[in-house]
Amino acid sequence: MFNRMISGVASAILLTVSPLTHAASSLPTPTEADWTAKGFSFNSGEKLKDVRIHYITLGDKNKPAVLLLHGTNQPLSALLAPGFAGELFGPGQALDASKYFIIIPEGIGSGKSSKPSDGLRMAFPHYDYDDMVTAQYRLIKEGLGISHLRLVMGYSMGGMQTWLWGEKYPGMMDALVPMASQPNELSGRNWMLRRMLIESIKGDPAWAEGNYQQQPPTLKTANIMFSIATTGGTLAYQHKAPTRALADKLVDARLAAPVTADANDFIYIWGSSANYNAMPGLNRITAPMLIINSADDERNPVETGILQSELPKIKKAELLLIPASAETSGHGTMMQAKFYNKKLQTFLAETAKP
Structure with missing residues (x-):
């Protein structure tokens, strides 16, 4: 031991x-x-x-x-x-x-x-x-x-x-x-925000029950929100963005990045952790x-x-x-x-x- x-x-x-x-x-x-x-x-x-x-x-x-x-x-x-x-x-x-x-x-x-x-x-x-x-x-x-x-x-x-x-x-x-x-099983804030990530995409009318023609817009914003809210690194974030202008610059860079994920794939893979x-x-x-x-x-x-x-x-x-x-x-x-x-x-x- x-x-x-x-x-x-x-x-x-x-x-x-x-x-x-x-x-x-x-x-x-x-x-x-x-x-x-x-x-x-x-x-x-x-x-x-x-x-x-x-x-x-x-x-x-x-x-x-x-x-x-x-x-x-x-x-x-x-x-x-x-x-x-x-x-x-x-x-x-x-x-x-x-x-x-x-x-x-x-x-x-x-x-x-x-x-x-x-x-x-x-x-x-x-x-x-x-x-x-x-x-x-x-x-x-x-x-x-x-x-x-x-x-x-x-x-x-x-x-x-x-x-x-x-x-x-x-x-x-x-x-x-x-x-x-x-x-331990997914619980607390970790699971709550995973659940909201999934629900945000499913709640987007453009998702169309998974039969969308283009990626639902919520896919990008929900993913960015989840990443910023759950990754942590508080000291690093404050170091990189000690002013609102620098914080906006980081957000703008993420919003400008192309969407490379697929909404259904996204829902499935985040949902796959539910019974862990x-x-x-x-x-x-x-x-x-x-x-x-x-x-x-x-x-x-x-x-x-x-x-x-x-x-x-x-x-x-x-x-x-x-x-x-x-x-x-x-x-x-x-x-x-x-x-x-x-x-x-x-x-x-x-x-x-x-």
Whole structure:
């Protein structure tokens, strides 16, 4: 026990990922692929003959495998950006891509994986985080032929899925690193604002019960409102916008950005968190766990004390709580791996198998 808190592929076609800008030329070239899960049954009771799982990989498949899981509506390119990959994937770094086989799948409902906007719209099966984890597991086992993972690590939605991975497949990995997440069910302000995000889009007449011809205007404003209201990073926001004029400039920049999301996809993916609750299964987690959160994360407010009270239920777990500062960005702090890269490296050394 070391519970403590620290402040401070057979069917796939591989393609070179030229559209994705990765962190440095010293890294292996990312490749992307699709794998199809046949006969997929969802927890809702609905089924699809084929579920497409899109993913990218870096490194040699014969090396120890690391599974990285993205956040809600987060493009995979974010996990290849200098602030993340540039701090983690390079030579001698924690997830050195010459030593590990890094797998980054797109969850059901995201990117190039199967999603409502492919054609079914609101007739697409309703999925949840557990369904996403099942699809990821099938990709790893059936698609890539990998029987064991060195690490499962995820951010936000991917962090919550990391908790589920530890419970559903406790012998599958050597270590777990959930980031910007907690094991408790969605509740309080976090769920209330997710619910309002969904209701705002559904309440827009242009949504037309999901049969819109153009993206409903509310999609953009609701998303911006949700992001500003729930991300946190209070000190950083005040540092960037100490006057109303500068605050307006930040808002204007967001309003001017093009809409890249689809409203139905948006409703589905935010709704997929509704029944998330890893609390009842915490005692099933056997892999050592490093939990990384930020003190200024408004979606997972530290003042609730929920996580600290649950730590004793986990066999081997420690919490790295990154202090708030003008450099942190609340829920988005995890995309700046400089705040935890050294601790992650130490954790992996401690959990290495002899």
